[in-house]
Amino acid sequence: MRGVWLATVHSLTGLPAGLCTAVLAGCALPLSPVTVAPLRAVVRGATAMQRARFRALLGAEIPDVPGVRDATRRTTALWRQTAYHLLALPFGAAGAAVVTAAWSAGLAFAGLSFTFATGVRGTLLTAAGLALLVVAAALGRGVARLDAAVARRLLGPSPTEALAARLDELARSRSQAIEAADAERRRIERDLHDGTQQRLVSLALTLGMARAELPDGPARDAVGQAHEEAKATLAELRGFVRGLHPAVLDDRGLDAALSGLVVRLPQPVDLHVDVVPRCPAVIEAIAYFVVSESLTNIARHARATHVRVSVVRSRDRLRITVTDDGIGGAAARPGGGLHGLGQRAASVDGTLRVQSPPGGPTTVEVELPCGS
Incomplete structure (x- = not known):
């Protein structure tokens, strides 16, 4: 039942809201051939007000039009929203009139049945009043749903704008992933250069000094072989580090x-x-x-x-x-x-x-x- 009353209130407030936004847009519209800045500012405020009304009374979120780089698309979105605000006055007036008439007729028939009629006539008036109240509730919901559908189409993003915004978001995500991967490669390069590579250099120097101090024999040969392996490993590591990201x-x-x-x-x-x-x-x-x-x-x-x-x-x-x-x-x-x-x-x-x-x-x- 709460939804019925909120939808009815939304339909009835469509007239004053439409009157307000239509007057604002109509006043700013003559300036648009010179500059669209006043119209853009007015339309932005009127759109925010209408979105708040839909959110508060219907729980309907009208998505904002994403920022688009293309000037033609920005202008298209502006004129689309302007059209909604200009249409909001006649639509709000018609919706409010229909819903008001339906509720008034239903309440009137119900009141007559209790006040002036008894018997079969009273039963018929009661039934007619209840039927009109059901119709009034349905009309209130219908007007609210139609208004929400038109608002989503004109105040919200078009399919092309939504797709463009999604593509921009994916491009940003991909760019961030690439930058993160590059930063990780740099971190690995620094860790290898400052840590592992320096320890290998120290190991190679130690093995070289030990090789020079040892007399000829199996021990000297083993240390010499380890020295050469350490130098080869160091050369490979340096090549790997350079391939990651050279400083x-x-x-x-x-x-x-x-x-x-x-x-x-x-x-x-x-x-x-x-x-x-x-x-x-x-x-x-x-x-x-x-x-x-x-x-x-x-x-x-x-x-x-x-x-x-x-x-x-x-x-x-x-x-x-x-x-x-x-x-x-x-x-x-x-x-x-x-x-x-x-x-x-x-x-x-x-x-x-x-x-x-x-x-x-x-x-x-x-x-x-x-x-x-």
Whole structure:
């Protein structure tokens, strides 16, 4: 029964609420050809008031229109809400009139049955009054539901706006996940560099000194072997740490980090880096990984004699090109290194293209978004 009364009250308050919002919107509307700022402010306040009315009386939440970057969509949402506030007056007047008439007629027939009629006539008037009261309750609910449906359509987000907001939310979540993963890689790199790597260096030095002090024999040979294993492990660890996230990348950028990377390749490398201003840290880390993995693949499989690496920023795009004169035949196969590069690039809406005909040359092109 409480729901019936709340729906009825909502229908009856539609007229004053509609009158208020329609007058406000109507006053601001003539200014819209010059500037939409007054209309936007009025519509925002009127929409907040209507949402509060729906929430308090019907328990209905009218979602807010999410902030959209596209100016056309913002304007569309503004005019859609303005239309609701202009229609709220005639709709509120009609709804209030219908509900008021139904309740008045039902109460009038019920009152007449107790006051002026007895017998069969009184029974018929009572039945008519009760029927009209039931109709009045149904009309109140119906008007409230229709009003809520129209409000959700005009005051709330359209399906396109809701989808765009969801996509923006997913993009933010993905960006946060990528940044968190990059931060975790940096933490691991620092821990390995400052902890494990330093202990291995100390171990290698201790074994080297012990080897120098021992006389020739099985013990010296065993310590010497352990010394060589420690140095090999240290070299592997340093390579692993550099692959995670080199410290020089944060300190001096892609140019310095890639310069340190290419000098370790057995083939000669022509390196060209032009990234001004610098890209976000996540993009720099992916670019470094792309070049590192490409050079590793070349060293292992390409049989190349010369390599060219170009990393250039053009407005809001970072273009990475790695070319070698090797045997070709490279492809982004599932589970392979190039496939991993494609996944890394796609994680930030980047693209990967591989051209590697049999006999070469091989060109790996990666394009990454780099901010505005």
